[in-house]
Amino acid sequence: MIRFYSTSAKPFHSDHYCKIVSLIDSCKSMQQIKQTHSQLVTTALISHSVSAHKLLKLAAHVSLSYAHKLFDQIPQPDLFIYNTMIKAHSMLPHSCHNSFSVFRSLIRDSGLFPNRYSFVFAFSACGNGLSMQEGQQVRVHAVKVGLENNIFVLNALIGMYGKWRLVEEGWKVFQWAVDRDLYSWNTMIAAYVGSGDMIRAKELFDGMQEKDVVSWSTIIAGYVQVLLDLKVNKIMILVESGHFTSTRLKVGCFMEALDLFNEMLQIGPRPNEYTLVSAFAACSNLVALDQGKWIHAYIGRGEVKMNERLLASIIDMYAKCGEIESASRVFFNYKVKQKVWPWNAMIGGFAMHGKPNEAINVFEQMKVEKVSPNKVTFIALLNACSHGYMVEEGKLYFRLMVSDYAITPEIEHYGCMVDLLSRSGFLKEAEDMISSMPMAPDVAIWGALLNACRIYKDIERGHRIGRTIKDMDPNHIGCHVLLSNIYSTSGRWNEARMLREKNEVSNERKKIPGxxxxxxxxxxxxxxxxxxxxxxxxxxxxxxxxxxxxxxxxxxxxxxxxxxxxxxxxxxxxxxxxxxxxxxxxxxxxxxxxxxxxxxxxxxxxxxxxxxxxxxxxxxxxxxxxxxxxxxxxxxxxxxxxxxxxxx
Incomplete structure (x- = not known):
């Protein structure tokens, strides 16, 4: 790594140092950071580790690329500065390779010995975006410097394997550990939760002698997320092996989440905002309105500080429990709406309740408040237009997404537009949009058009689209059901029966029952x-x-x-x-x-x-x-x- 620094800098004095440190603390913008950086170079304070570290840490929060350039200009960075740079790069998946490069420079070029924090940040980088090869290299270096049994390093190693979904490797490290702390247990539980193995996660949780709010929040979130993240085919495997419906499987997990939350209130630590977000999600999926209202009242008593994530989960809970007016009151009563999440929840709530005008009004207010929309905002907005027969408005927002906000439409946005056109009876225009998509359409998009063919009794088009879906996925249950429905509603019982019989013979998967x-x-x-x-x-x-x-x-x-x-x-x-x-x-x-x-x-x-x-x-x-x-x-x-x- 080549380093650049001034050779004509003047010696620095203590009064210069105090002024520069004060100047660093007062920096509010990138321009001020750059001005302070140039003063560090001209006064030779760039070689002073404390001032260099303070500026480096500040710059990393604003511009990681600029922080790295600053790092390259520090003549002899100490271990503290190296660790700061390794950590900063490790937190972003697209920058993890830079974290590994700085760690490798620390090992090879600096003459310094890495400490436990160096390995913690390096393992974090590996788990966030690097391969097993880099992770094993870091682990070998930990052994070389005698830190393989350090509890901080072991916890980071377990976390790395968990992020890679190599849970059994993480379990081996956990078992081998001479010392284990509460963080070790929480990290191992999080690894099982991340892999979807809630049985092992719960066994480990039950075996803990001490549990903190992270332990409870992790296991509760696990029961909520494990089903939200499962693909339909995985759910069907569980259904067929356990002799229960997919809905009963879901209800069981969401109920378990709420049971654990109630147990936490009785014997555990006080829940934080992360716990409550998961509890609200469980209420939303169960339509457990009374429980959701109680949790909202719990927050209202001042037990937990409100933030945007928590506010969004409350809005979502009321909306999904059918109380859209309550969701709207909550949205307008709270002021913590500087970030996009509560706005998305409210627009999405109005959309699912068939209130497109209200959804559009919230979006327009969002613009007034200068809150930047994201791709989720436009999915909710286009969905609102779809449910409200607002074709021209949907087309307008689809264009604005690109022209005004530089958001490239993804397959979900095209899906909303196809659904909007299909529901509105513009079947040819919907099919033309599918043909013009920059990415390959998936079965869901073709399925939206096929469903419209059923609604508008366009048998010829439906038959053609059905063949397209069958070519993409010969065993697609929904396609066969929709086609059978199209034939049935048209009185073509023979075609419907033949399709159903063929499906029963050739398809091992079962239709998800109502x-x-x-x-x-x-x-x-x-x-x-x-x-x-x-x-x-x-x-x-x-x-x-x-x-x-x-x-x-x-x-x-x-x-x-x-x-x-x-x-x-x-x-x-x-x-x-x-x-x-x-x-x-x-x-x-x-x-x-x-x-x-x-x-x-x-x-x-x-x-x-x-x-x-x-x-x-x-x-x-x-x-x-x-x-x-x-x-x-x-x-x-x-x-x-x-x-x-x-x-x-």
Whole structure:
């Protein structure tokens, strides 16, 4: 590493030093840092380790590339300065190779001996973006200098293996460690959580003699994230091996997260903002509104300081529990909105509740407050336009994303635009946009167009797109279901039956079954289509029969075209529709709540047309507000009208 420095600098004096140090502390901008840097060079204080280190540390927070140039100008950097530079580069994945280069220069060129912090920062760099080869080299050097058993170094080594998902290697280091502290246990638990192995993570957590807030936060976050991060095929493997539905698997993990949170409140340390973000996420996914309200009140008592991440999680919780007005009140009442997260949560909340104008108003206010949007902002905004039939507005924001904010559209943004055009009936324009995408479209994007073909009964286009999806993924369940639906709604029962039979023979994977859940008094009740496993099943079906009679008297006519089976008898068709999971959940809710209580249902799939129509009648006949969260959005049913205006 070549070093450059002035050979004509004047000797420095103590009064110069005090002034320069004071000047460094007062720097507020890059320009001021550069001016102070030039004074350090001209006064020879660049060779004074304390002043050089202070400026280097400050510069690294503003511009890492400039900090590295400054580092190269320091004539004889000490170990403290080397470690500062190794640490600064280690924190950014794109700069980890520079961290390793500085560490290697420390070993080879400096004449200095690395200390435990040198290895901690170097292992961090390896875990954040380097390969196993560099990591093993650093580990060999730790052995050479006799630091292989240092607890700081061992913890960093475990963390490195955890980030690489080499959890068993990290476990070996953990077992071999002569000394282990609380950080060692937390790091090992985090490694198991990161790999999705919650069984081992929980075993380790239960075996801890001492737990701090990090221990609790890590295990709670693990139960929330492990399912949010799982791919559908992994969920199906767990479903098929454990004989339960994907929805029940998810509910179990989110319930475990809340159970642990409640246990923490009783016997553990006071939760921090990270714990609460995970607890709110669990409430959001369970639609556990009462629990979410209690946690919000807990924060309101001053137990935890509010920040943007926490505020966003509260907004998201209320929105996903169907309380969009409460989410809006929280958003406008709190002032900590200097960062983008609360704005994204509010725009996304309005989008999923079919309130595009409100979402756009929040975005416009965001511009006034000079908060820079990111790619997530535009995904939420375009999604709002999609659910609100706002084609021109969606096109405008898609253009502004590039022209005004220099955000390159990613596949998710194109997916939103295709969904917007498809839902609005512009099927040809949607297909043209897919053809013009700069990246290869995925199955989800083609699937959005295929679903629109079902809605608008464009059989020819749907058949062609179905073949495209089949070429991309021959075993794609959703494609086969949509095509079968298209044929069924058009009365082409033979094609639908042939496709279904072919799918059953050739495909080993199973279609994810429709499942609806309702929470009553802290207990979650789940129903599959035609489900008779509930202890009150006889009463539910008796109530369902009475409810169907009342709905028909009010004018309800079953939409038999939604049925995917070739059933000749009209009565049998009606029976098949009457036992859909959301109808069972709504019936149970009506049976077990007092008049005027809103009914909140979560459906893992898109609500079908017949259930949507039936729920409108139920809300009018029984004078109830019914809130259904399906796979794509929220439906607020009241007085026989849905908030989606029958457009979903």
């Amino acid at each position: 499942c609806s859940s309702i929470e009553l008094k802290g207990t979650f009740h789940q129903f599959l289509v035609g489900d008779r496993s509930h202890p009150e099943s006889r009463e539910i079906y008796s109530f369902l029969d009475e409810m169907t009679i009342k709905l028909k008297s009010a004018g309800y006519v079953p939409e038999l075209g939604e049925l995917l089976h070739d059933i000749d008898d009209e009565e049998d068709k009606e029976t098949a529709l009457s036992v859909h999971s959301e109808k069972l959940a709504i019936a149970y809710g009506l049976m077990n709540t007092t008049y005027g209580t809103p009914i909140r249902i979560v459906k893992n799939l898109r609500i079908c047309g017949d259930c949507h129509q039936a729920t409108k009648f139920i809300s009018k006949v029984y004078d109830r507000v019914i809130i259904v969260r399906d796979r794509t959005r929220y439906h607020h049913f009241k007085d026989g009208i849905c908030s989606c205006k029958d457009y979903w």
